[in-house]
Each structure stands twice: as C-alpha cells, then as structure tokens.
C-alpha cells in the first residue's frame with residue numbers, strides 16, 4: 001500500500017516511479033508551514049519526489065528551511081537529507097555533491113528550483129549590484145550545480161531547471177531577472193546537446209505567476225521599486241486578478257510546477273530533452289484583446305487539495 005503523504009499534491013494514486021533513484025533539489029527549503037503563505041517549488045518538488053520513492057538531497061542556503069522539508073518528508077515515510085549550500089559558490093556546490101555521494105553513492109536527477117529577484121527595475125534603472133546578485137544565483141548557480149552534479153550521474157540522469165515565463169513573455173518585472181531566465185533556457189538547451197551522449201537530459205520549466213511564499217513580496221512591488229510585502233488587505237484582489245489572466249481562471253501553485261518537474265525528471269520523459277515548458281494556466285497564449293472577454297469559470301477547481 002503506497003504511503004499517502006497528505007500534502008497538497010494533486011489528487012491521484014501514488015506511483016513509485018522514483019524507487020531506487022536519487023535526486024538533488026537545489027532551493028528545496030520550506031518556509032514554516034504555520035506561516036500560511038503557501039509552499040515553494042523546491043519544497044513541493046522534494047516532497048513529491050520522495051512520495052514517489054526517491055531519496056532526496058534537499059539543498060538550500062537556509063539550512064533551517066532545508067531541514068523543514070526533510071522533516072516533512074520523514075513524517076510521511078520518505079528519505080531525505082539536508083545540505084546547506086549557496087549555489088553561487090563553487091566550493092559549496094562541490095561539497096554538496098560530495099555529501100550526496102557519501103549519503104547515496106549516485107545521482108539521477110538535479111532539479112534547480114530556486115531563483116531570486118530584487119525589484120521591478122527596467123533597463124534604464126539598471127543597478128550593477130542587482131545585476132551581479134541575480135546573475136550569480138540564477139545563472140551561475142545553475143551552471144555550478146550542473147558542473148558538479150553531472151560527473152556523479154554515471155548511470156545517466158535528468159536536469160530540470162526552473163526558469164520563468166518572464167524569459168519569453170516579459171512582465172513589468174525586473175529586467176535582470178528576465179535576462180537571467182532567458183540564460184537559464186539557453187543553458188538548459190546547451191546541456192541537453194552537450195551531455196546527451198552520457199544519457200543526460202535537460203529541460204526547463206517556465207512558471208507563470210503562482211502562489212508561493214515569494215509571491216507575497218513580489219506582488220506588493222511597484223514598477224521600478226524595491227521589493228516589499230503586499231499588505232494583507234490587498235492580497236485577495238491581486239490573487240483574483242492573477243486568476244483572471246489565465247485561460248483556466250485558476251491560480252498556479254508550487255505543486256503545479258512540482259508535477260511537471262517530476263515528470264521531466266522521471267524515465268517517463270526519456271525522449272524529451274532540450275525543451276522549455278510553459279506552465280502558466282495558459283496565460284501566455286491568450287490574445288491580449290481577448291483577456292476581458294473570457295466567460296467566468298463554470299466548474300470548481302476540485303483537482304487540488306490544499307492542506308498546508
């Protein structure tokens with residue numbers, strides 16, 4: 001009888017498709033569940049993989065956050081370890097992979113799920129320090145984790161990089177963030193081409209605006225300004241507006257990205273590589289002149305169970 005994790009995953013039978021596999025999830029830390037501000041992509045992905053039989057190394061620069069995810073996994077019968085590391089530091093990435101090797105001896109999947117942004121500055125508001133900080137983590141970090149992870153993928157493997165819809169459908173967000181995610185897409189395709197001969201696949205996911213802990217600060221940020229938290233009273237209106245811009249008129253969560261990431265990390269996607277998948281409720285395919293014309297959603301969003 002498979003373990004039912006009771007997390008807010010999409011309903012359905014639990015498969016054990018990751019039995020015997022090892023994954024490293026960079027940015028897998030979890031904010032305190034009691035904060036009630038949702039769950040991040042890395043934590044959701046780690047929990048989902050573990051639920052399906054994977055041994056998971058949860059890497060985060062915030063070790064308390066990594067330990068929270070490990071605890072959530074252990075509580076439901078899964079196996080995981082926490083690794084404190086900053087992906088923008090070469091030595092940290094080398095040590096992280098050594099820790100994976102010590103614990104599990106091998107690696108089958110690397111999932112880079114983190115990303116930072118600082119403000120909603122445009123090109124004309126360019127700030128050097130912001131460019132460096134974002135590029136170091138979002139691009140160099142993904143390069144370094146892959147650099148060290150690939151040699152441990154001796155049986156082949158899968159790399160899943162979390163990019164952003166901003167890479168191809170830029171919002172009024174941060175110019176550097178958009179550029180960094182474009183670079184993530186290119187890096188992913190490069191890895192797919194160069195490492196395919198070793199049985200390594202690489203794909204990226206571009207999430208649209210979704211409800212994760214980081215969204216609380218991003219949503220409250222005016223164009224051109226530094227990030228700030230969105231006042232409680234304004235949250236529901238902003239979230240409603242975000243639902244309305246999707247084709248499905250639903251808001252995405254980290255679980256929507258986690259399920260796509262799990263598929264791309266699994267052997268079920270063995271012939272898919274070098275792809276960049278938009279996961280955004282269809283927001284990016286709606287013609288701008290049609291956004292206001294959509295009929296209201298007529299069915300309940302019954303496929304998602306929230307318990308966090």
Ligand SMILES: NC(=O)c1ccc[n+]([C@@H]2O[C@H](COP(=O)([O-])OP(=O)(O)OC[C@H]3O[C@@H](n4cnc5c(N)ncnc54)[C@H](O)[C@@H]3O)[C@@H](O)[C@H]2O)c1
Nearest residue numbers: 027029040041060061086087114115164207209210212214
């Ligand atoms: N939330 C959204 O609406 C949205 C939209 C589009 C794309 N994305 C992308 O999705 C991904 C996940 O977003 P999220 O909202 O779940 O993120 P999050 O901020 O909730 O989680 C990111 C985790 O990464 C960790 N982290 C940050 N920098 C790190 C570093 N240098 N080294 C190690 N760990 C580090 C953080 O401590 C945190 O635990 C990111 O790549 C983000 O850019 C998010």
